[in-house]
Amino acid sequence: MANETVTITDNSTGKSIDLPIKSGTHGPRVIDIAKLQSELGMFTFDPGFMSTAACESGITFIDGDKGVLLYRGYPIEQLAEHSDFMETCYLLWYGRLPTADEKQKFDGIISHHTMVHEGLHNFYNGFRRDAHPMAITVGVVGALSAFYHDSLDIWNDRHREISAHRLIAKMPTIAAGAYRFSRGEPFAYPKNKLKYAENFLHMMFSFPTEEYQVNKVAAEALDLIFLLHADHEQNASTATVRLAGSSQANPFACMSAGVGALWGPAHGGANEAVIKMLQHIGDVKHVDKAVERAKDKNDTFRLMGFGHRVYKNYDPRAKIIRKACMDVLKELKVSDPLFDIAMKLEEIALKDPYFIEKKLYPNVDFYSGIILRAIGIPTSMFTVIFVIGRTIGWISQWNEMMTEKNLKIGRPRQLYTGPAIRDYEPVEKRK
Ligand code: SDX
Numbered sequence: 001m002a003n004e005t006v007t008i009t010d011n012s013t014g015k016s017i018d019l020p021i022k023s024g025t026h027g028p029r030v031i032d033i034a035k036l037q038s039e040l041g042m043f044t045f046d047p048g049f050m051s052t053a054a055c056e057s058g059i060t061f062i063d064g065d066k067g068v069l070l071y072r073g074y075p076i077e078q079l080a081e082h083s084d085f086m087e088t089c090y091l092l093w094y095g096r097l098p099t100a101d102e103k104q105k106f107d108g109i110i111s112h113h114t115m116v117h118e119g120l121h122n123f124y125n126g127f128r129r130d131a132h133p134m135a136i137t138v139g140v141v142g143a144l145s146a147f148y149h150d151s152l153d154i155w156n157d158r159h160r161e162i163s164a165h166r167l168i169a170k171m172p173t174i175a176a177g178a179y180r181f182s183r184g185e186p187f188a189y190p191k192n193k194l195k196y197a198e199n200f201l202h203m204m205f206s207f208p209t210e211e212y213q214v215n216k217v218a219a220e221a222l223d224l225i226f227l228l229h230a231d232h233e234q235n236a237s238t239a240t241v242r243l244a245g246s247s248q249a250n251p252f253a254c255m256s257a258g259v260g261a262l263w264g265p266a267h268g269g270a271n272e273a274v275i276k277m278l279q280h281i282g283d284v285k286h287v288d289k290a291v292e293r294a295k296d297k298n299d300t301f302r303l304m305g306f307g308h309r310v311y312k313n314y315d316p317r318a319k320i321i322r323k324a325c326m327d328v329l330k331e332l333k334v335s336d337p338l339f340d341i342a343m344k345l346e347e348i349a350l351k352d353p354y355f356i357e358k359k360l361y362p363n364v365d366f367y368s369g370i371i372l373r374a375i376g377i378p379t380s381m382f383t384v385i386f387v388i389g390r391t392i393g394w395i396s397q398w399n400e401m402m403t404e405k406n407l408k409i410g411r412p413r414q415l416y417t418g419p420a421i422r423d424y425e426p427v428e429k430r431k
Helices: 036-040 076-082 085-094 100-111 118-125 133-146 157-182 196-205 216-228 236-246 251-262 270-281 284-295 316-331 337-349 353-357 364-374 379-402
Strands: 005-010 015-022 060-063 068-071
Touching (some): 015 036, 068 076, 068 085, 068 316, 076 216, 076 316, 085 100, 085 157, 085 196, 085 216, 100 157, 100 196, 118 133, 118 157, 133 251, 133 379, 157 196, 196 216, 216 316, 216 364, 216 379, 236 251, 236 379, 251 379, 270 284, 270 337, 270 364, 337 364, 364 379
Antiparallel strands (some): 005 015, 060 068
């Protein structure tokens, strides 16, 4: 509503100020605290940004209580059923679904940008063979600005669009290169006739010595995984991309910052951590013990793939992936004991008062690893798969920020609790 305000009073001085309240399309209203420091001489204090909206955005909306996720207003369930990853990339970047012609043109643009500069291949040789693929990916993505500097004017709409096309198109090529390098295998060049996920599987698993037949079930499952990971409001890695972009760094440097932030096991690294956790549990009969350990404050063990800052209900993506898991395992005639352990873990945790009271539900990472295993993706590549899906979200959020009228550099303040001001003591006087 227009002119809604909230009054803040500093009881130590009696001074009060009225702060404007802003409303969006969906979700909580926000208090605009911009004048808090100038009028009350205070900052807000919110480590982890539990109650902080850092920006205005029209790209993705999450209702954590209802388990709702919208990409540009479309429910994730409808996009998962009727759309595909390329169409979703178009939607997130341009803000609307493409016509048939627009979709065909966009698919063609992306297909024709999938190759990387040959010089980029040399970067891989600088890594150890056993380097984690995320270590390679964060380095190679950052290096892209050394190769594609012909369109780095961040204030130029067309340059930003070209960089977005390049990033969407080249991420699978960079990712597959990290995998091939780790195995001492030659890089496989992309094939323009293949669809996005098919092309990635070809670059991952084809050999120059024989024809490679893409498994359509695997390609479809991977396309769904990319779609479900495409964007998710201001999560840690997207917030990192925005903060890097606010300094006016080039888009490739910002993406590299996002890759680094995603790697952590509390964020995108959770999909790899879930599989390691399920392998460690080892058998359904050990699930009860694992749940007890996850509840024990003195035990650092947590149920990876469970809990979420925003979802206090089932992550809608987890529901979709869980069903896809069953379909893919059945269609590929794969039985994975880890899936049985995961389902048992979910069954027990969702009935446990600790998890109910703390509203801990499976998140997108809980089941995604099971599908990736079923289609042959090695565990060390799981977070890199997340990077491929999330690249469109990062670059769309970056683009949205770059078109803001009064873009300011992000520069949070702090509550200082260090030593009070003091004079330097000459060394001979120190005890
Ligand atoms: C992603 O932000 C996004 O949108 C991220 C993401 C995206 O698409 O970008 O959705 C992708 O990162 C999903 C989350 C993947 N991470 C994991 O699965 C790791 C396990 N989950 C936890 O580390 C945790 O739930 C977080 C990091 C996801 C959320 O942490 P919060 O919001 O800071 O919550 P918290 O750590 O303060 O936990 C609240 C309480 C705590 O207990 P108390 O201190 O209140 O007694 O719940 C407990 C926690 O100990 N808790 C868990 C738990 N997660 C939280 N207890 C056991 N197992 C868990 N997994």
